[in-house]
Structure formats: structure tokens, C-alpha cells
Amino acid sequence: MSSPAYRIRSLEAELEETYRSVAQLTNELAEANERLEHLSLYDALTGLPNRSLFLDRLEQAIALRERSGGSFAVLMMDLNRFKDINDSLGHNVGDELLQQVADRLRTVVRNSDTVARLGGDEFVALLPTSTTAEGSAAVCEKIISNLERPVVLGGETVDVGVSIGIARYPYHGSDGSKLLGNADMAMYDAKRCGRGYAMFNADQEATARRAALLPGHVSRAIEEDELVLCYQPKVDLRSLRVVGVEALTRWRHPEFGHLMPSQFITAIERSAAIKPFSLEVIRRSLEQTLASRQAGLDLTLSINLSGRALHDWELPRQVFDLIEHSGLPPDGLMLEITEDALMIDPERALAVVDRLHEDGVRISIDDFGTGFSALNWLTRMPVSEVKIDTSLVENVTTNLEHRKVIMAICELCQSLGFDVVGEGAESLEALKILKKLGCSLAQGYSIARPMAWDELLAWLDNWPEQIDCAGKPEPAA
Numbered sequence: 001m002s003s004p005a006y007r008i009r010s011l012e013a014e015l016e017e018t019y020r021s022v023a024q025l026t027n028e029l030a031e032a033n034e035r036l037e038h039l040s041l042y043d044a045l046t047g048l049p050n051r052s053l054f055l056d057r058l059e060q061a062i063a064l065r066e067r068s069g070g071s072f073a074v075l076m077m078d079l080n081r082f083k084d085i086n087d088s089l090g091h092n093v094g095d096e097l098l099q100q101v102a103d104r105l106r107t108v109v110r111n112s113d114t115v116a117r118l119g120g121d122e123f124v125a126l127l128p129t130s131t132t133a134e135g136s137a138a139v140c141e142k143i144i145s146n147l148e149r150p151v152v153l154g155g156e157t158v159d160v161g162v163s164i165g166i167a168r169y170p171y172h173g174s175d176g177s178k179l180l181g182n183a184d185m186a187m188y189d190a191k192r193c194g195r196g197y198a199m200f201n202a203d204q205e206a207t208a209r210r211a212a213l214l215p216g217h218v219s220r221a222i223e224e225d226e227l228v229l230c231y232q233p234k235v236d237l238r239s240l241r242v243v244g245v246e247a248l249t250r251w252r253h254p255e256f257g258h259l260m261p262s263q264f265i266t267a268i269e270r271s272a273a274i275k276p277f278s279l280e281v282i283r284r285s286l287e288q289t290l291a292s293r294q295a296g297l298d299l300t301l302s303i304n305l306s307g308r309a310l311h312d313w314e315l316p317r318q319v320f321d322l323i324e325h326s327g328l329p330p331d332g333l334m335l336e337i338t339e340d341a342l343m344i345d346p347e348r349a350l351a352v353v354d355r356l357h358e359d360g361v362r363i364s365i366d367d368f369g370t371g372f373s374a375l376n377w378l379t380r381m382p383v384s385e386v387k388i389d390t391s392l393v394e395n396v397t398t399n400l401e402h403r404k405v406i407m408a409i410c411e412l413c414q415s416l417g418f419d420v421v422g423e424g425a426e427s428l429e430a431l432k433i434l435k436k437l438g439c440s441l442a443q444g445y446s447i448a449r450p451m452a453w454d455e456l457l458a459w460l461d462n463w464p465e466q467i468d469c470a471g472k473p474e475p476a477a
């Protein structure tokens with residue numbers, strides 16, 4: 001039998017052992033808790049803070065500024081070519097790309113800043129010490145130049161690029177969701193304009209509201225005659241004869257004022273309202289052209305057709321009904337479509353274009369030279385004309401590279417038998433160069449701005465005398 005002293009010692013040893021196990025369990029529990037907390041606060045793929053940790057830090061930054069005053073910035077970032085890379089090279093490569101982007105973002109910003117991944121290819125940064133607009137713009141420039149460097153992914157080198165929207169507390173929002181929403185809006189603006197980064201401006205909010213409302217106003221606009229059609233002449237550069245006019249729509253809106261196409265076309269293109277809108281523009285401009293034909297003028301009417309309308313099987317029949325009703329010959333109508341519009345669903349667009357062509361309507365490719373011109377489409381399309389984009393033409397007098405591109409387009413189009421229109425010629429000098437480079441036709445402010453129909457008729461009466469006054473373009477060299 002053991003002595004009481006021995007029993008006490010062994011009980012003490014047992015107790016110590018129990019303490020040790022409890023301490024170990026407590027440690028393990030704390031570590032597990034930490035891991036759990038990490039998982040709930042950090043993005044598993046990139047290790048960056050996730051949305052909930054970011055929102056928490058954003059709230060803290062707001063609370064601090066509410067007490068002590070001052071400002072800070074939030075940057076919303078979206079990768080430009082992530083979807084293409086992910087779709088073409090696979091999700092594993094996409095994941096690796098996100099990890100590399102996260103590493104780069106981490107190194108670009110300060111320790112006091114927070115970069116988080118919101119999901120997909122969307123990242124966000126909180127710059128709590130960035131108190132000026134210039135300061136946050138400088139950070140954007142650093143991020144952009146860092147992400148402009150190619151990324152190497154399993155042997156492939158890819159260019160990803162980023163668009164960034166900036167919202168600054170308290171000017172662009174006094175709570176987290178407003179700041180993030182406005183940074184997001186600015187980011188879309190940067191993406192749309194290809195500008196790299198953009199600061200939120202209050203006009204964007206008004207623009208977004210207008211874009212949401214406009215589709216619902218189209219039927220009223222048609223009934224109340226709010227759509228105004230302007231016509232810009234297209235001239236043969238050799239004979240200086242006006243061969244046609246392009247209908248360009250403006251909207252006299254009772255609430256939003258005089259709207260240009262850039263302010264409403266995209267908004268209504270996203271909705272079903274583009275259909276009645278397109279048909280109304282065609283109907284009205286056909287009516288006016290018919291009246292001019294009856295007065296002895298022989299002008300081709302060009303109308304812009306939106307991408308969405310081009311994917312509508314019913315469109316060819318409806319256009320043909322309008323032409324038949326107007327009494328104009330179908331080849332008096334030229335429909336202008338952009339390359340981008342074709343690329344949404346090329347086969348379907350091609351089928352719709354073919355049907356229009358079978359009915360006798362002519363097809364023009366608008367804004368050529370801006371997108372990723374998939375040249376093989378040109379050979380499969382029943383094209384009559386190609387219009388070189390204003391962005392290439394506007395610098396034609398000063399930019400040698402643009403001149404080379406225009407000449408190459410002209411050669412290509414000549415060999416395919418298409419007319420080439422130089423669009424956006426703002427000076428007589430530009431008209432002369434376009435003619436030398438091989439454009440057969442031109443449109444632009446140097447000839448005439450888009451005008452109301454009556455103005456156009458008066459202008460036609462004087463053409464080409466007025467260009468004589470300004471200095472007639474020289475004959476082709």
C-alpha cells in the first residue's frame with residue numbers, strides 16, 4: 001500500500017499532465033479559431049482580405065473621418081481581359097492570373113492601405129491616407145503601369161490590363177455602399193472610354209438615371225414627335241457630287257433636353273425599345289427621302305442599324321414593308337452596321353444581313369478600323385461600302401501612321417470592290433489627303449454638319465459653290 005505522501009505526489013503529477021493537455025487543447029482551439037476567422041475574412045484563392053473584412057475596414061475609416069475630419073479614397077478595379085483569358089486558357093490559368101495580380105497589387109500599395117478581392121476579377125482598394133484627388137490618381141497610375149507588364153502563365157505571356165474607378169469620401173458618398181457604388185460607376189466609365197482610371201463625377205449618377213429611364217420613353221417620343229432626324233451629306237471626292245445622306249438622330253426630350261446619340265443609343269440598345277426606335281427612324285427618313293426624289297433629287301439614304309436590331313429575324317421583312325410602303329427602290333437604302341454589332345453573334349447577323357441584301361438593300365460597314373477588324377467577314381458579307389472611322393480620319397493631316405492604315409484599308413476595299421468613305425473630314429486639307437489615299441467618298445464638317453431636312457435642301461441648292469468659296473479641294477494628284 002502506497003504512503004499518503006506518494007499518493008499526493010502522483011495526484012499532483014496527474015493534475016499537471018491534465019493542465020498541460022488543457023493548455024495544448026486551448027492552443028489548438030485558438031489556432032483553429034484563427035484559421036476559421038482567416039477563412040471568413042480572407043479570400044481563399046489570393047489570400048487578400050475579402051468583401052466582409054474590406055467593408056469592416058471601410059466602416060472604420062468612415063468612423064475615424066467622421067470624428068477627425070478629412071478625406072480618403074476607394075478604388076474599384078476590374079481586369080480588362082480576364083474573361084477572354086479565362087475562357088481561352090482555362091480556369092486554372094485564370095486562377096493563377098488572379099493570384100499574380102493580387103501579389104502585384106499587394107506590393108504597389110502602402111501597408112496602411114487595404115486591397116481586397118470582391119469576387120471574380122473585381123478588386124478594391126481602400127487608401128485611408130490618400131487625402132487628395134491627385135494622390136489617388138497617382139496610385140491608380142502606379143497600379144495601371146504595374147498591371148500593364150505582361151503576366152507569364154505556364155509558358156504563355158498575357159496582357160491583362162485594368163480599369164479603375166475612384167470615389168472619395170466624403171465628396172462622393174458618406175457611407176460604404178454609396179462609395180463602392182460610385183467607385184463602380186466611375187470604373188465602368190473608365191472601361192467604356194478606355195481611359196485606365198476615372199474619378200466619379202456626379203454627372204455619372206444623372207447619366208445612369210437617364211439611361212435607366214430612356215427605354216421607357218421611346219414610345220412616347222415616337223407619338224409626340226420628339227425624335228429629330230438630321231442628315232449629313234456624303235460626297236464623291238472626284239466629281240464633288242452629293243451621292244447620299246446619312247440620317248443621324250437627335251432626341252428633343254422634355255425632361256433631359258436636346259440629346260445626342262451618344263447619350264441615348266446605348267441605353268435603348270440594351271432594351272427591346274431599340275426595335276420600335278429603329279423602325280421609326282427608317283420610316284421617317286424614307287418618307288423624307290421619297291419627297292426629295294419626287295423633287296428630282298437622287299440621293300441614297302444611309303441609316304445606322306444597332307447591333308441588337310441586326311440579330312432580329314423579323315427585321316428584314318419589316319424593313320422591306322417600310323420600303324415598299326414608301327415607294328422608294330430598295331437600293332436607295334443603305335444600312336450602316338458596325339463590326340462590333342456583327343461580332344455578337346456573327347452567323348445570325350450574317351443571315352439577317354443576307355436577307356436584307358436579297359431584298360435589294362445595300363450594306364455599309366461603319367466605324368471601320370477601330371475594332372479587331374475580322375477581315376474574313378468582309379469577304380462573306382454582301383458589302384457595298386466601308387466607312388473609315390472618324391478617329392482615324394481626324395488626325396489624317398498630322399499622323400503618318402493613320403495615313404498608312406487608311407491607305408491599306410482603301411487598297412483592301414478596292415480589291416474587294418467596295419466604296420470607301422472617309423468619315424469625319426474636318427478640313428479641306430483632310431479631304432485632299434483622303435482622296436490621295438484612295439477614298440472615293442467623304443463625309444465631314446468640312447463639307448457639311450448634320451442638318452435638318454429643310455436646311456439640307458437649301459444647302460444642296462448651293463453645293464458645291466460654298467466649298468468653292470472656302471477653297472475647293474484640289475483634283476486628285
Ligand code: C2E
Pocket residue numbers: 232247248249260261262265281304305306336366367390423424425426443444445446450
Ligand atoms: P456614325 O454613324 O459613325 O456617324 C458619324 C458621327 O460623326 C456623327 O455623330 C456625326 O455627326 C459625326 N461627324 C460627322 N462629321 C464629323 C466631323 O467632321 N468631325 C467629327 N468630330 N465628327 C463628325 P452623331 O450624330 O453624334 O452620331 C454618333 C453615332 O450615333 C453614329 O456614328 C451612329 O453610330 C449612332 N447613331 C446616330 N443616329 C442613330 C440612329 O438613328 N440609330 C442608331 N442605331 N445609331 C445612331
Ligand code: MG
Pocket residue numbers: 246304336366
Ligand atoms: Mg454611321
Ligand code: MG
Pocket residue numbers: 366367387388389390423
Ligand atoms: Mg462612323
